[in-house]
Amino acid sequence: MSGEQLHIVTNDSITEARRRLGLGLIWGSAAVLAGTAAMQVIQARGSADFGFSNWRPTLYAYVFWAICLCVAQVVVRGEQGKRTLFVLPAALFVISLTVFPLLFGLIIAFSSWNLSSPTGREFNGFDNIRQMWGDPFYWNALGNMIWYVLAIIAEYAIAFGLALLLSGQIRARKFFRVAFLLPLMLSPVAVSWMIGKSMLEARFGPLSRLARAIGIDNPSFFESAWMAKTTIMVLDAWTFIPFMMIMLLAGLQAIPKELQEASRVDGATGWKAFWEITFPLMLPVSITAVMIRIIFKLKLADVVINTTAGGPGGATDTVTSFIFREYRDRSNVGYGTMLAMVYLVLIVIFMTVLMKWAAKYARPQT
Amino acid sequence: MKVDLYNYASQLSRRRFLKGATALGAVATLPAGLAPRMARAQDDIRAQILAIPGVGAGSPTDADWQAVGELCLGATKTNVAEGEFAGVELTFMGLNNQNLHNFLFRGFLKPWEAYTGAKINWIDLAQADYNARLQQSIATGTVDFDIIEMGAPFEGDTAGSGLLDEMPDWVATQIEADDLVGYLKPPVGTWNGKTYRVTIDGDCHTFSYRKDYFGEGAIGGAEVPKTWQQVNAVSKALVGQTDPLTGLPAHGYLDPLKGWGGFGFYFIENRAAAYVKHPSDPAWLFDPDTMKPRVNNPGWVQAIQDVMDLIAANAYPADQINADPGTTAFSQFLAGTGSMLMWWGDVGSNARTSDSSVVGDVVGFGINPGSDRVYNATAGAWEDTYNEAPNMAYIGWGVYVTSNVSGDEKKRKAAWSAAAHLGGKDLSLWTSAYPSGFQPYRQSHFNYDEWEAAGYDRAFVEDYLGSNLDSYNHPNAAIEPRIPGIFQYYSVAEDELSKGFAGQYKSAQETADAIAAAWEKITDQIGRDSQIALYKASLGM
Numbered sequence: 001m002s003g004e005q006l007h008i009v010t011n012d013s014i015t016e017a018r019r020r021l022g023l024g025l026i027w028g029s030a031a032v033l034a035g036t037a038a039m040q041v042i043q044a045r046g047s048a049d050f051g052f053s054n055w056r057p058t059l060y061a062y063v064f065w066a067i068c069l070c071v072a073q074v075v076v077r078g079e080q081g082k083r084t085l086f087v088l089p090a091a092l093f094v095i096s097l098t099v100f101p102l103l104f105g106l107i108i109a110f111s112s113w114n115l116s117s118p119t120g121r122e123f124n125g126f127d128n129i130r131q132m133w134g135d136p137f138y139w140n141a142l143g144n145m146i147w148y149v150l151a152i153i154a155e156y157a158i159a160f161g162l163a164l165l166l167s168g169q170i171r172a173r174k175f176f177r178v179a180f181l182l183p184l185m186l187s188p189v190a191v192s193w194m195i196g197k198s199m200l201e202a203r204f205g206p207l208s209r210l211a212r213a214i215g216i217d218n219p220s221f222f223e224s225a226w227m228a229k230t231t232i233m234v235l236d237a238w239t240f241i242p243f244m245m246i247m248l249l250a251g252l253q254a255i256p257k258e259l260q261e262a263s264r265v266d267g268a269t270g271w272k273a274f275w276e277i278t279f280p281l282m283l284p285v286s287i288t289a290v291m292i293r294i295i296f297k298l299k300l301a302d303v304v305i306n307t308t309a310g311g312p313g314g315a316t317d318t319v320t321s322f323i324f325r326e327y328r329d330r331s332n333v334g335y336g337t338m339l340a341m342v343y344l345v346l347i348v349i350f351m352t353v354l355m356k357w358a359a360k361y362a363r364p365q366t
Numbered sequence: 367m368k369v370d371l372y373n374y375a376s377q378l379s380r381r382r383f384l385k386g387a388t389a390l391g392a393v394a395t396l397p398a399g400l401a402p403r404m405a406r407a408q409d410d411i412r413a414q415i416l417a418i419p420g421v422g423a424g425s426p427t428d429a430d431w432q433a434v435g436e437l438c439l440g441a442t443k444t445n446v447a448e449g450e451f452a453g454v455e456l457t458f459m460g461l462n463n464q465n466l467h468n469f470l471f472r473g474f475l476k477p478w479e480a481y482t483g484a485k486i487n488w489i490d491l492a493q494a495d496y497n498a499r500l501q502q503s504i505a506t507g508t509v510d511f512d513i514i515e516m517g518a519p520f521e522g523d524t525a526g527s528g529l530l531d532e533m534p535d536w537v538a539t540q541i542e543a544d545d546l547v548g549y550l551k552p553p554v555g556t557w558n559g560k561t562y563r564v565t566i567d568g569d570c571h572t573f574s575y576r577k578d579y580f581g582e583g584a585i586g587g588a589e590v591p592k593t594w595q596q597v598n599a600v601s602k603a604l605v606g607q608t609d610p611l612t613g614l615p616a617h618g619y620l621d622p623l624k625g626w627g628g629f630g631f632y633f634i635e636n637r638a639a640a641y642v643k644h645p646s647d648p649a650w651l652f653d654p655d656t657m658k659p660r661v662n663n664p665g666w667v668q669a670i671q672d673v674m675d676l677i678a679a680n681a682y683p684a685d686q687i688n689a690d691p692g693t694t695a696f697s698q699f700l701a702g703t704g705s706m707l708m709w710w711g712d713v714g715s716n717a718r719t720s721d722s723s724v725v726g727d728v729v730g731f732g733i734n735p736g737s738d739r740v741y742n743a744t745a746g747a748w749e750d751t752y753n754e755a756p757n758m759a760y761i762g763w764g765v766y767v768t769s770n771v772s773g774d775e776k777k778r779k780a781a782w783s784a785a786a787h788l789g790g791k792d793l794s795l796w797t798s799a800y801p802s803g804f805q806p807y808r809q810s811h812f813n814y815d816e817w818e819a820a821g822y823d824r825a826f827v828e829d830y831l832g833s834n835l836d837s838y839n840h841p842n843a844a845i846e847p848r849i850p851g852i853f854q855y856y857s858v859a860e861d862e863l864s865k866g867f868a869g870q871y872k873s874a875q876e877t878a879d880a881i882a883a884a885w886e887k888i889t890d891q892i893g894r895d896s897q898i899a900l901y902k903a904s905l906g907m
Binding site: 310 | 858865
């Protein structure tokens with residue numbers, strides 16, 4: 001008995017006729033799917049009219065093919081096919097919800113599709129790429145993203161400090177843990193309105209009043225380009241530092257106490273113990289926290305849209321807030337999709353390089 | 367009527383309200399022979415509906431809307447037999463802002479449904495979702511509504527795409543379309559000579575100013591500025607002075623320097639209209655023969671330069687670069703910052719009803735300031751003549767019927783009958799006078815005697831609505847081009863203006879050139895030839 005058959009409870013004997021039936025199911029349903037799709041494409045191009053009023057027949061044909069494919073696994077391969085059935089429907093479902101939309105997204109990205117255009121969507125090759133290449137708003141937004149991402153260094157330092165504080169034996173530790181987490185529970189939209197638009201309001205905002213009280217004339221948190229960018233960074237940091245803090249806190253609590261006690265016995269001071277013991281041990285958690293934070297940061301939009309709308313003069317614009325304007329305000333679906341696709345590719349490349357680079361540091365130092 | 371305007375205008379003493387109610391009751395109890403005969407039955411209906419629920423008697427309810435709809439059914443009955451639309455189902459897409467719009471339409475149309483036998487299904491949309499929903503329906507060919515509440519700026523997107531049904535002549539007669547104020551008459555509501563719109567609202571920007579800034583010995587000078595040149599001069603002269611009301615630094619005109627999803631462009635238009643809307647030319651944003659943008663001609667550049675001058679003079683409040691139109695109106699002007707503002711109807715009413723307003727007793731109204739000179743785009747030269755051009759920003763809501771019903775005459779008649787009912791002359795008086803989300807838009811709405819008889823404060827109504835009336839009927843009103851994607855043009859202009867105001871362009875001309883270049887791209891993408899044709903159609907050329 002071969003190793004492969006160890007877990008098989010029934011001994012299948014697949015007849016040739018049964019095998020042919022299974023293959024027929026697969027190829028027959030595939031033919032139905034291809035035929036239906038072809039007819040719909042022909043009708044959409046105006047070459048013939050098959051009476052379709054929408055694209056649902058192709059969807060139904062796809063579902064039919066998927067069911068046949070699953071059934072055929074058992075028909076053709078018996079018990080082995082049942083094993084496949086544990087995975088195949090889920091795989092098909094995932095493909096349906098990710099790969100197909102991605103493909104459709106690519107088709108749209110290489111199209112000129114302004115919803116107000118009477119001609120509808122038209123394939124335009126690399127025109128959107130060319131337009132993007134010469135679009136100062138997009139490059140400006142990408143440049144801003146670099147600064148926003150760099151701000152994570154400061155966020156990390158603060159989060160680490162807070163995590164160290166909360167992992168120590170301080171009074172009201174539980175209270176502070178909850179209190180420091182509160183900003184993370186707030187919606188960024190609420191943060192942008194409550195703090196960005198209200199507390200920081202130049203005339204009546206309490207923080208503006210405080211600034212005036214300490215002698216700053218005409219305080220304004222969004223007037224100059226760098227002040228506005230910094231304020232957005234602070235608002236975003238205030239919301240998400242607790243996220244990094246809680247991850248780092250969990251990491252700190254997982255460090256074996258013996259290591260720290262041993263370092264103390266060996267005479268390590270507080271700073272030396274942190275730098276030589278705690279920090280290296282925390283690197284895997286730190287890198288994970290920073291990378292997740294970078295992913296969050298690259299999606300930054302809500303605070304910007306609500307507080308500055310990208311201004312002044314694009315100083316606070318993010319790629320996502322710019323794409324939002326292209327989509328929502330200008331109905332420029334093709335170009336907006338291309339911008340999003342390019343951004344996705346840039347993120348994938350950036351994160352891949354970052355993960356490769358981080359991999360060697362993420363391993364526990366021994 | 368906008369809600370806030372109603373709240374203010376209906377601030378009457380109990381005694382006055384009771385006096386009116388008593389008079390109405392006395393008339394009702396008189397024997398038929400002794401009751402004074404009304405000159406016309408219609409006048410009687412108008413008085414009756416204005417008494418529902420009664421000025422000062424609280425906000426109207428669904429029962430009130432139904433009662434008004436019932437009383438205004440007379441016009442429908444002349445064109446439709448009872449039960450004529452039995453079995454007809456219509457879908458109506460509209461807004462649900464402030465629980466108005468569709469909420470009122472439901473009540474108004476309930477008696478209409480009962481009389482005609484038709485049934486209406488409703489699609490309610492938030493304002494923010496409206497444009498996206500409409501554009502997606504058009505782009506994907508999924509127009510799933512038979513009647514739509516829509517602003518005139520979208521006529522290019524819909525009528526221009528052949529999605530609307532032409533209004534039958536009997537509807538124009540039923541709604542007494544001749545009664546519309548001047549600027550809402552064709553070409554507004556028409557496309558290629560065909561009429562598609564039953565108007566139910568009017569819109570324009572009017573000038574609000576602080577009376578305490580102007581007059582003998584006042585810090586802003588003896589006279590209220592009448593031109594943009596004067597507005598800028600006063601704004602600069604106010605730098606360093608103290609606001610007479612708040613004791614904080616005084617400021618002049620409040621330009622919103624931040625975008626507002628495209629709507630912010632209306633505010634640079636206010637300045638530019640006086641410079642570029644030449645009385646001899648209906649076009650002022652594009653050249654109608656080529657769609658070449660006029661936004662970088664000397665008139666528009668002057669408007670942008672005016673704003674840049676005030677930035678350079680430090681004439682704006684702190685952080686003005688982040689002030690969108692909503693901020694200038696509600697956080698600044700009403701709160702006592704600044705002395706001059708352009709805005710829709712809300713500011714005047716909020717000035718006296720909003721808890722956060724401190725300017726209620728010192729606010730005055732007028733039309734859009736003019737200019738000492740006007741740029742003639744056709745001649746390519748400035749003319750040193752006084753020019754004024756009120757900005758009819760957004761033009762107002764209308765009810766349209768889609769071509770979904772064009773193939774079914776019974777359904778088509780039903781849809782138009784419903785639209786005509788909502789845009790009826792008498793019913794519109796009620797929507798003007800009570801909270802509805804709509805402003806007055808007919809000549810007959812400005813019969814102040816009717817308002818006073820209904821119990822309104824005449825002085826306020828005359829002052830406030832007078833500025834609207836003067837704008838509506840102005841012979842050189844700047845009418846918005848109703849072309850597809852108009853808000854795309856506005857949106858991208860906001861982005862470029864933001865850069866210009868932040869000093870990222872060297873000059874007003876460079877800023878305007880950047881807007882023009884972006885507009886050319888949009889025109890090319892949407893289709894230049896079709897845009898030219900549609901622009902001309904929207905201008906009635």
